[in-house]
Amino acid sequence: MADPQSRIADIVQSHDVVLFMKGTPLFPQCGFSSRAVAILDHLGVQYDSVDVLQDMEIRSGIKQFSDWPTIPQLYVKGEFVGGSDIMMEMFEAGELHQLMQDAQVAPAN
Amino acid sequence: MAADEIAGLIRSGLPGAEVEITDLAGDGDHYAARVVWDGFRGKPRVAQHKAVYAALEGRMGGALHALQLTTAVPN
Numbered sequence: 001m002a003d004p005q006s007r008i009a010d011i012v013q014s015h016d017v018v019l020f021m022k023g024t025p026l027f028p029q030c031g032f033s034s035r036a037v038a039i040l041d042h043l044g045v046q047y048d049s050v051d052v053l054q055d056m057e058i059r060s061g062i063k064q065f066s067d068w069p070t071i072p073q074l075y076v077k078g079e080f081v082g083g084s085d086i087m088m089e090m091f092e093a094g095e096l097h098q099l100m101q102d103a104q105v106a107p108a109n
Numbered sequence: 110m111a112a113d114e115i116a117g118l119i120r121s122g123l124p125g126a127e128v129e130i131t132d133l134a135g136d137g138d139h140y141a142a143r144v145v146w147d148g149f150r151g152k153p154r155v156a157q158h159k160a161v162y163a164a165l166e167g168r169m170g171g172a173l174h175a176l177q178l179t180t181a182v183p184n
Binding site: 081 | 154155158159162167169170171175177178179
């Protein structure tokens with residue numbers, strides 16, 4: 001199997017919007033992940049998620065990948081956007097909506 | 110971690126920062142921090158948060174699980 005850093009790079013490059021989180025969008029296992037999911041659902045964009053609790057290599061590797069100590073982490077078009085606090089700040093300022101529009105992200109089904 | 114310890118680390122890492130800590134659940138484990146610092150000026154949000162995490166010297170995501178962080182520059 002490829003090393004964790006290149007696996008993570010593959011994931012963020014191959015998904016327009018991807019959230020690394022604890023649990024799943026239906027069953028988040030942490031309040032911060034739950035908040036991140038709620039924001040994405042509210043924006044109405046299509047996104048994928050990776051449950052780090054199912055993969056210890058990704059769970060520790062993702063912290064090095066963007067030099068960011070916590071989960072959840074949001075990536076849009078391969079770029080690290082932030083954790084749930086930054087998502088909330090950007091959402092409230094209308095910036096997250098703008099970012100999704102600029103990135104031409106597909107709406108949720 | 111105690112609220113005073115969190116605030117102390119942030120203040121020593123970011124000299125002159127205004128730090129306000131709220132114990133969200135009253136359990137000494139879930140905090141919110143608001144950090145206002147002139148050094149954030151002109152920096153993107155990710156860089157601002159990283160500066161605070163650096164001041165916490167690796168405790169974020171470890172000893173400190175739940176810290177809701179808001180950063181701003183002084184008016």
